[in-house]
Amino acid sequence: METTYRLNADELDNCFIESLKSVFKNKEIEITVTEIDDTEYLFRSQANREHLLSAIDDVENNRNVIIPDQKLFQWEKLRFINKLLMIIQMNKTILKFLADVNIESGIISGLRTDGHDVVWMLEKNKYLTDEKILNMAREEKRIMITNDKDFGEIVYRLKLISNGIVLFRVKDQNENVKLKLIRKAIDYKNENLSRYFTVLTEAKIRFIKLEK
Numbered sequence: 001m002e003t004t005y006r007l008n009a010d011e012l013d014n015c016f017i018e019s020l021k022s023v024f025k026n027k028e029i030e031i032t033v034t035e036i037d038d039t040e041y042l043f044r045s046q047a048n049r050e051h052l053l054s055a056i057d058d059v060e061n062n063r064n065v066i067i068p069d070q071k072l073f074q075w076e077k078l079r080f081i082n083k084l085l086m087i088i089q090m091n092k093t094i095l096k097f098l099a100d101v102n103i104e105s106g107i108i109s110g111l112r113t114d115g116h117d118v119v120w121m122l123e124k125n126k127y128l129t130d131e132k133i134l135n136m137a138r139e140e141k142r143i144m145i146t147n148d149k150d151f152g153e154i155v156y157r158l159k160l161i162s163n164g165i166v167l168f169r170v171k172d173q174n175e176n177v178k179l180k181l182i183r184k185a186i187d188y189k190n191e192n193l194s195r196y197f198t199v200l201t202e203a204k205i206r207f208i209k210l211e212k
Helices: 014-023 046-060 070-090 105-113 130-139 150-157 175-195
Strands: 096-099 117-120 143-146 165-168 196-200 205-209
Touching: 096 105, 096 130, 105 117, 105 175, 130 143, 130 150, 143 175, 150 165, 165 175, 175 196, 175 205
Parallel strands: 096 117, 096 143, 143 165, 165 196
Antiparallel strands: 196 205
């Protein structure tokens, strides 16, 4: 009796040994271990063997070799990247912000690049009072971004309904640090950012629930 088992070495266990004992009970057996070549099947057919060996010889001697257009590859790569970016953008939360006149241009550019709708008071009307700016943010359902802590005091003192405020308290007013912080806050709260008075510092981010 001859039986062939084909399996991965990791599959060898006590169950396999016991099954061998059961099949060949009280018999002397010989076990030969052979490493399987995954490409062996390619040579089973004489036609396949000749074709494969001919193709290898062509490659080694640079015959019948088709070199693809590299520009086409680059174009397809760009198409794939653009499509991937579009998918990411579609699944991304887009927020509406109203940035105070004192917010740095780098933060405005960064948020707009991320796809967010940002109105910057420096571009819109830099002479409006704080109360009017807050009213505009509320009416347009925008999250207020500012470096001025007075906005928080106005909201709580006058009990104004706010659509969310983000206050930066960053040393040296480093706009790169600020941009990283607000992106982190957006990733953490997404559209729920409008429910909070958010204070951004280098040490931590504080989310204070606003009364609606």
